Amino acid sequence: MGAQRKGATRVSEDPEELSRVPLQAILLADSFTTKFRPITLERPKVLLPLVNVPMINYTLAWLESAGVEEVFVFCCAHSKQVIDYLEKSEWLSQPSFTVTTIESNNSTSAGDALRLIYERNVIHGDFVLISGDTVSNMSLTQALQEHKERRKKDSNAVMTMVIKRSKPSPISRQSRLGTDELFMAIDPNSKQLLYYEDKTDYSKGTIYLDKSLLVDNPSISLHNDKQDCYIDICSPEVLSLFTDNFDYQHVRRHFVKGLLLDDIMGYKIFTHEIHSSYAARIDNFRSYDTVSKDIIHRWTYPLVPDVKFFGNSATKLERQGMYRASEVAQSRSAEIGPFTVIGYGTNIGSNTKISSSVIGEGCTIGSDVYIEGSYIWGNVTIEDGCKVRHAIVCHGVTLKSRSILEPGVLLSFKVVVGKQFVVPPYSKVSLLQQPIKQDSDEELEYADSSSGITEISSMTNAVESSNGEVTSQILETQHWPAYELGTGGVGYIWSICEGCHEEEWRHSVAPIPADKVAEAMKDAEDELNLAYDGSILPASGELKPDSNDSGDDNEDSRDESIYFEKEVEATFLRAAQENIEEDLVVLEVNSLRLSYNKEAADCAGAIFFSMMKLALEAPHTSANELLKNVNSVLTKWQKLLKFYLPGMDEQIEVILKFEEMCLESAQEFSPLFTKIMEYLYDKDIVLEDAILSWEEEKTDADESDKVFVRQAQPLIQWLKEASEEEEEE
Incomplete structure (x- = not known):
C-alpha cells in the first residue's frame, strides 16, 4: 500500500468543481544540472537511491498522501530508464492516483519542459510544481486554501512558493543543504514575495535594495534565514507565461525574478511558510547527505525506512536508529553503530565496523573493514581491510583488499579500486572519460538517453544503457590514459577544474575542513559584533514605519522564542x-x-x-x-x-x-x-x-x-x- 494519506483532499471553490477537476501536479524528473556527474551520465538523478529507495518514490509518495490525484512526470535525461522504472512499479496501477509520463529528448531546461506541457493541454486548473528530487511530509491543505482565497480576490496571484526557516550550516553564507544563502524580501502582512536572490553578493552587514520597494510597500520583512523548498502551487497562467517568454529557462532565476521585476503585467508571487513539517530538495551531494540523515533520524515521517511505501523493502528499526533488512548475514564480531541502514541480502565479515552509513542490497563486505558516514549502494564488494570514510560508492563497485577511500570520494558505477590504493579526497572516479567540453549553460543536463558515452577500451565490463546495448559516443572526451587505481584497478579519476576546489568541499558528503571551520568561526563572530553594534539589520528583520507595540507583536515575539x-x-x-x-x-x-x-x-x-x-x-x-x-x-x-x-x-x-x-x-x-x-x-x-x-x-x-x-x-x-x-x- 502507499504512504499514509495525511494531507487534505482537493481544495475547491465550489463542490461541483471538486468532482470535476482533480488536483494535478507536474513532476520534473530531470534537474537540468550537472551537479551529480559522473553518476548522471549513466543513470537519471531521480532513480538514484536515497536510503535505498529511488528518489522519485519519496516525491510521488508525498504527492499521493497530500491529496494530489493526477501527476504528469516529465522525463528528459535517460527518459527510457525513468519510464521503464515507473511502468514496472506500482505507481501506474493506483486506483485514485494517476501517474502519466511525458517524454522529450530535446528539452534543455525547466522552461522547455513547461512549454511542452502547455502544448499538450493536460493541465486544467491550479497545480503543484515539483522536481523528483524533493522529500516532504507537509500537508497541502492550508497552502492550497490560501492560494485559492488569494486567486478569488486577485487574479494576478499566480504562484505560492513553500518556504521554511533554514537550519544554518557551520559555514557562513551556506545552508546545511550546501546551497548558497538565500535572500528574500516579503510583505509580512500579505506574504507577497517582493525580492528573491539565491546568489547573494552583498558584503558583510550590507544589503542593497531598490528604493521603490520601500516606497511602494509600507512594511517589508528581510530574510536570509529562509529555505526555498521548491514546492510551488501554480495557476494555469504560469504555463502560458513560460510559453509567452521563451527566455524563461530556469524557474527561479528567470521566471520568479522576471515576474518580480515586471511592473506592467502586475503578476504576483506569494509565500507559504511551514514550521513543523519537513521539505527539502536534493541539489548537491551535501544535501544528499543531509536529507539521508534526516530520513534516518525520522524527521520525514512517515517516509522513513521502516514504514512501507512504494519502492522500499521491509526494514526493521532496532536500537539507536539502526535499521536492518531481512536476509542480512553478519559476523558476531562485526559492530554496527547507530543511525545505520543495512540493506537486504548484505553479508558483513568479522571485526568490521560500520557507523552512520547506508549499505544497499546485496553487498559483500569483508573482514576488518571500517565504514563511516558513507553511502554504499547495491551489489558492492568491499574486500578485507578496506577503509571508507564519508564517501559515495555506486552500484557494482569493487574495492580490493586494504584500499582506502578518503573523505569526499565518489566512485561511479562498476569502478574497481585496486589493492592498497588510496583514492585522494574529493576524487570523482568513473568508467567514463571526463568530457573536455562542459555544457556552456549550467542548467543543461545530458539529455539524450538514446545514446551514451564512449566505452573505455581497457574496461572489463562494458557500460550498458537502459536497454542493455553498449552505448555509442556522443560527447567529446579527453583521450588520456586511464589512471591506475592500484593493482587491478579500473576507472578514470576526473580532474578538478581550475577554480572548482571551493565547490568540491562545499558540495561534498565529507565533513567541512578544519581551516574552513576556523574561517567561518571568525566570520560569525564579526557578524555578531556588527549586529549588536546596531549597524546592520538582523538576519531576519522588518522594515516598517514607527508604530506602537501591540499584543500581536508580543505574540510574535513569543512565537519567535519558541521557534x-x-x-x-x-x-x-x-x-x-x-x-x-x-x-x-x-x-x-x-x-x-x-x-x-x-x-x-x-x-x-x-x-x-x-x-x-x-x-x-x-x-x-x-x-x-x-x-x-x-x-x-x-x-x-x-x-x-x-x-x-x-x-x-x-x-x-x-x-x-x-x-x-x-x-x-x-x-x-x-x-x-x-x-x-x-x-x-x-x-x-x-x-x-x-x-x-x-x-x-x-x-x-x-x-x-x-x-x-x-x-x-x-x-x-x-x-x-x-x-x-x-x-x-
Whole structure:
C-alpha cells in the first residue's frame, strides 16, 4: 500500500468543481544540472537511491498522501530508464492516483519542459510544481486554501512558493543543504514575495535594495534565514507565461525574478511558510547527505525506512536508529553503530565496523573493514581491510583488499579500486572519460538517453544503457590514459577544474575542513559584533514605519522564542547523535542567534534545556540513574554551555530555565533540583555569585515561586558560610 494519506483532499471553490477537476501536479524528473556527474551520465538523478529507495518514490509518495490525484512526470535525461522504472512499479496501477509520463529528448531546461506541457493541454486548473528530487511530509491543505482565497480576490496571484526557516550550516553564507544563502524580501502582512536572490553578493552587514520597494510597500520583512523548498502551487497562467517568454529557462532565476521585476503585467508571487513539517530538495551531494540523515533520524515521517511505501523493502528499526533488512548475514564480531541502514541480502565479515552509513542490497563486505558516514549502494564488494570514510560508492563497485577511500570520494558505477590504493579526497572516479567540453549553460543536463558515452577500451565490463546495448559516443572526451587505481584497478579519476576546489568541499558528503571551520568561526563572530553594534539589520528583520507595540507583536515575539528554542534543540540533538564537534555546534547556534536576534542568555537557556532533555530521554529506571545521565551529559557538553555563560546574568538564566523545566515540562527533575545544582556548581557552569543572586531576586517573590529556593537552602547556606569563612581568613 502507499504512504499514509495525511494531507487534505482537493481544495475547491465550489463542490461541483471538486468532482470535476482533480488536483494535478507536474513532476520534473530531470534537474537540468550537472551537479551529480559522473553518476548522471549513466543513470537519471531521480532513480538514484536515497536510503535505498529511488528518489522519485519519496516525491510521488508525498504527492499521493497530500491529496494530489493526477501527476504528469516529465522525463528528459535517460527518459527510457525513468519510464521503464515507473511502468514496472506500482505507481501506474493506483486506483485514485494517476501517474502519466511525458517524454522529450530535446528539452534543455525547466522552461522547455513547461512549454511542452502547455502544448499538450493536460493541465486544467491550479497545480503543484515539483522536481523528483524533493522529500516532504507537509500537508497541502492550508497552502492550497490560501492560494485559492488569494486567486478569488486577485487574479494576478499566480504562484505560492513553500518556504521554511533554514537550519544554518557551520559555514557562513551556506545552508546545511550546501546551497548558497538565500535572500528574500516579503510583505509580512500579505506574504507577497517582493525580492528573491539565491546568489547573494552583498558584503558583510550590507544589503542593497531598490528604493521603490520601500516606497511602494509600507512594511517589508528581510530574510536570509529562509529555505526555498521548491514546492510551488501554480495557476494555469504560469504555463502560458513560460510559453509567452521563451527566455524563461530556469524557474527561479528567470521566471520568479522576471515576474518580480515586471511592473506592467502586475503578476504576483506569494509565500507559504511551514514550521513543523519537513521539505527539502536534493541539489548537491551535501544535501544528499543531509536529507539521508534526516530520513534516518525520522524527521520525514512517515517516509522513513521502516514504514512501507512504494519502492522500499521491509526494514526493521532496532536500537539507536539502526535499521536492518531481512536476509542480512553478519559476523558476531562485526559492530554496527547507530543511525545505520543495512540493506537486504548484505553479508558483513568479522571485526568490521560500520557507523552512520547506508549499505544497499546485496553487498559483500569483508573482514576488518571500517565504514563511516558513507553511502554504499547495491551489489558492492568491499574486500578485507578496506577503509571508507564519508564517501559515495555506486552500484557494482569493487574495492580490493586494504584500499582506502578518503573523505569526499565518489566512485561511479562498476569502478574497481585496486589493492592498497588510496583514492585522494574529493576524487570523482568513473568508467567514463571526463568530457573536455562542459555544457556552456549550467542548467543543461545530458539529455539524450538514446545514446551514451564512449566505452573505455581497457574496461572489463562494458557500460550498458537502459536497454542493455553498449552505448555509442556522443560527447567529446579527453583521450588520456586511464589512471591506475592500484593493482587491478579500473576507472578514470576526473580532474578538478581550475577554480572548482571551493565547490568540491562545499558540495561534498565529507565533513567541512578544519581551516574552513576556523574561517567561518571568525566570520560569525564579526557578524555578531556588527549586529549588536546596531549597524546592520538582523538576519531576519522588518522594515516598517514607527508604530506602537501591540499584543500581536508580543505574540510574535513569543512565537519567535519558541521557534528559536526548537531550532537550538534540533541542532544540539543532531550534534549528540552524530558526534559533531563543539566548535561546529557553536557556529550553528551563533547563526541561529543572529537569525533570531537573540542574546547569549537565550542561547544558554536553550542549550541547557536541550542537554537536560537529552539526559531525561536516555534510558533510566531510578532517580540515581537519571542523575548519572545528567552528570554524563553535563560532563561531555559543559564546554559548549560555558561558551554562552560569559557572566552572571547568563548563569541566572540557566537556573531560571531549570526551574521552569522542573515545574512544567520535566517534573521528574523536581526532587533532584538541589543535587543537579551542585553538579552545575562543581563543574563551574553556575558560579557562587549567580546562585546567591538568584536567591536574592526571589526575596519578594510569591511563595509559589520560592519552591526551589527553599529546596536549595542547604546548598545556599553552605555557599554563604564558605564565603564568610573566606572573608574572615
